[in-house]
Amino acid sequence: MTSQPLPGGGAASPRWGLLHRRPRLRLGLLLGPPMLWLGVLYLGSLAALFITSLWTVDAFGGNIERVWNLDNYRDLFTIDVYRTITIRTLLIAVTVTVIDALLAFPIALYMAKVASPRLQRALVIAVLTPLWASYLVKAYAWRGMFASGGPLDDLGLSPGYGLTATVVTLSYLWLPYMILPMYAGLERLPDSLIEASADLGATTRTTMRRVVLPVLLPAAVAGSIFTFSLTLGDYIAVEIVGGANQMLGNVVYDSFLTGNNLPFAAAVATIPVVTMLVYLGAVRRTGALDSL
Amino acid sequence: MSFSRATRGVLLALTGLVLLFIHVPLALVVLNSFNTSRTFEWPPPGYTTQWWSAAWDSEGARNAIVVSVEVALVATAIALVLGTMAALALQRFRFFGRDTISLLIILPIALPGVVTGIALANAFLTMFGIELGMLTLVVSHATFCIVTVFNNAIARLRRLGGNLEEASMDLGAGTFRTFWSITLPMMRSALLAGALLSFALSFDEIIVTTFTAGQGIQTLPIWIYQNLFRPNQAPVVNVVAAALIVLSIIPIWLSQKLAGTDESVAAAR
Numbered sequence: 001m002t003s004q005p006l007p008g009g010g011a012a013s014p015r016w017g018l019l020h021r022r023p024r025l026r027l028g029l030l031l032g033p034p035m036l037w038l039g040v041l042y043l044g045s046l047a048a049l050f051i052t053s054l055w056t057v058d059a060f061g062g063n064i065e066r067v068w069n070l071d072n073y074r075d076l077f078t079i080d081v082y083r084t085i086t087i088r089t090l091l092i093a094v095t096v097t098v099i100d101a102l103l104a105f106p107i108a109l110y111m112a113k114v115a116s117p118r119l120q121r122a123l124v125i126a127v128l129t130p131l132w133a134s135y136l137v138k139a140y141a142w143r144g145m146f147a148s149g150g151p152l153d154d155l156g157l158s159p160g161y162g163l164t165a166t167v168v169t170l171s172y173l174w175l176p177y178m179i180l181p182m183y184a185g186l187e188r189l190p191d192s193l194i195e196a197s198a199d200l201g202a203t204t205r206t207t208m209r210r211v212v213l214p215v216l217l218p219a220a221v222a223g224s225i226f227t228f229s230l231t232l233g234d235y236i237a238v239e240i241v242g243g244a245n246q247m248l249g250n251v252v253y254d255s256f257l258t259g260n261n262l263p264f265a266a267a268v269a270t271i272p273v274v275t276m277l278v279y280l281g282a283v284r285r286t287g288a289l290d291s292l
Numbered sequence: 293m294s295f296s297r298a299t300r301g302v303l304l305a306l307t308g309l310v311l312l313f314i315h316v317p318l319a320l321v322v323l324n325s326f327n328t329s330r331t332f333e334w335p336p337p338g339y340t341t342q343w344w345s346a347a348w349d350s351e352g353a354r355n356a357i358v359v360s361v362e363v364a365l366v367a368t369a370i371a372l373v374l375g376t377m378a379a380l381a382l383q384r385f386r387f388f389g390r391d392t393i394s395l396l397i398i399l400p401i402a403l404p405g406v407v408t409g410i411a412l413a414n415a416f417l418t419m420f421g422i423e424l425g426m427l428t429l430v431v432s433h434a435t436f437c438i439v440t441v442f443n444n445a446i447a448r449l450r451r452l453g454g455n456l457e458e459a460s461m462d463l464g465a466g467t468f469r470t471f472w473s474i475t476l477p478m479m480r481s482a483l484l485a486g487a488l489l490s491f492a493l494s495f496d497e498i499i500v501t502t503f504t505a506g507q508g509i510q511t512l513p514i515w516i517y518q519n520l521f522r523p524n525q526a527p528v529v530n531v532v533a534a535a536l537i538v539l540s541i542i543p544i545w546l547s548q549k550l551a552g553t554d555e556s557v558a559a560a561r
Contacts, residue, residue, distance in 0.1 A: 019467045023385065026467065030381035034374040034438065038396050042435055045415035052414050064418065106306035114300050125544060130314050132540035134496045136516045137533040141317035144324060150334045151320060175314065204299050225402055233404020236498060236517065249406040256410055256503065265410055272404045280395070280402060
């Protein structure tokens with residue numbers, strides 16, 4: 001490990017001289033506790049989860065048998081219902097992410113580049129407030145919206161509880177996570193670049209494509225990490241508005257608590273982990289991770 | 293700006309629609325808390341405040357709030373210490389593996405809650421042999437709260453640079469003296485904003501909570517979830533939901549005061 005202190009440095013007081021002269025020691029002391037927590041406890045837990053997924057539960061007592069096998073994964077890939085649920089969950093996650101990106105773009109652009117500073121502040125608050133409102137309250141709000149005899153039904157617009165309701169509710173829940181990075185990205189884009197583009201004769205469309213889009217893309221990718229990941233792991237919204245449909249989270253939760261089958265739940269949970277690790281690896285180069 | 297009038301018009305219209313989409317469902321919940329009907333009835337046949345007083349007397353809701361506040365306070369305290377340390381290390385030093393560590397810090401929120409929940413629950417149960425309860429709940433919450441504090445702290449450190457600290461050291465102050473007298477005061481508002489976000493995140497968390505709290509502990513989200521489908525509790529749940537919407541204005545107002553937009557934005561999650 002090569003470490004390098006701030007440039008400059010100076011006269012150290014005798015008492016803390018050791019720390020001052022030994023930047024590596026300082027770094028170690030600073031990094032130690034958070035790394036113990038995240039590196040050992042959290043990564044350790046993930047590793048343990050993977051190990052558990054290679055064990056099975058005995059048929060009667062529900063005790064974990066520490067015998068290595070791939071039975072859980074075989075079930076996961078061969079039993080139709082799990083394949084359907086996996087595909088459904090991935091499709092919902094992609095749809096929610098696309099919907100959020102489409103909804104977030106105009107409002108983020110308006111906030112960052114058109115609104116007056118006063119209106120801009122008001123809009124930030126208007127967008128942030130629902131972010132702070134509780135997750136359950138928001139899902140519950142949509143249960144009311146989609147209820148038979150509810151306001152949408154009144155207008156003849158309610159699809160009832162089911163997949164559509166799930167997608168709408170999840171898009172609603174995660175929308176601020178897409179708006180905020182897009183807004184932050186666009187705010188950092190200097191106005192002068194947009195003006196210069198127009199002065200040089202570019203149409204609005206060209207300006208969008210050549211000036212706005214390159215800024216927007218990493219921001220959208222940063223937002224998509226949340227919309228995608230949060231959807232992959234959700235099981236409560238689908239319980240509240242999803243009708244009879246299930247997502248991967250439901251399978252994990254049911255196997256864990258009701259089914260008392262921790263190894264199978266662990267195997268199911270590796271699907272979102274692998275999906276997210278592949279996704280994070282793919283987007284790492286876009287610089288999106290720095291703008292989280 | 294140099295967008296055409298038409299473009300600005302379209303953007304304004306779409307912004308208005310998205311704002312409607314954001315606020316109509318929440319307004320409905322608030323309205324419904326005054327609904328005389330016990331079940332959700334649209335349009336409300338009449339208005340009353342009786343459910344608000346009923347909710348005020350609900351012991352279950354009140355106890356759940358106390359538990360949620362306790363968990364959020366302890367988790368936030370842990371996250372404040374660990375998040376600040378990690379931010380100082382990553383912002384002030386360049387070393388091998390730095391990118392991997394910053395990835396590790398965001399991992400608990402980049403991975404779905406269900407994964408974090410079951411991974412920690414499994415570790416507590418099968419590796420450490422600890423019963424699920426208050427301790428496991430607080431540890432789990434702190435794990436995903438670290439990143440909010442970290443994000444706020446590192447954004448502030450990035451903006452500050454290191455000049456004042458160098459000056460402090462040049463004048464003879466040691467590492468700790470410089471931290472207490474110079475670095476910490478300059479980070480204070482960013483840390484407060486981070487703590488606020490972290491508190492709210494923990495207070496609202498349900499997915500990780502259902503896995504790591506065990507059976508005996510009821511946080512407010514758990515209480516709401518358990519009563520959501522009970523018809524005779526519906527009016528009280530409505531009021532609690534409406535109250536949470538109204539109360540959510542306080543932290544947003546505070547965090548806007550505490551930190552510039554870029555920091556609260558960076559730490560939104």
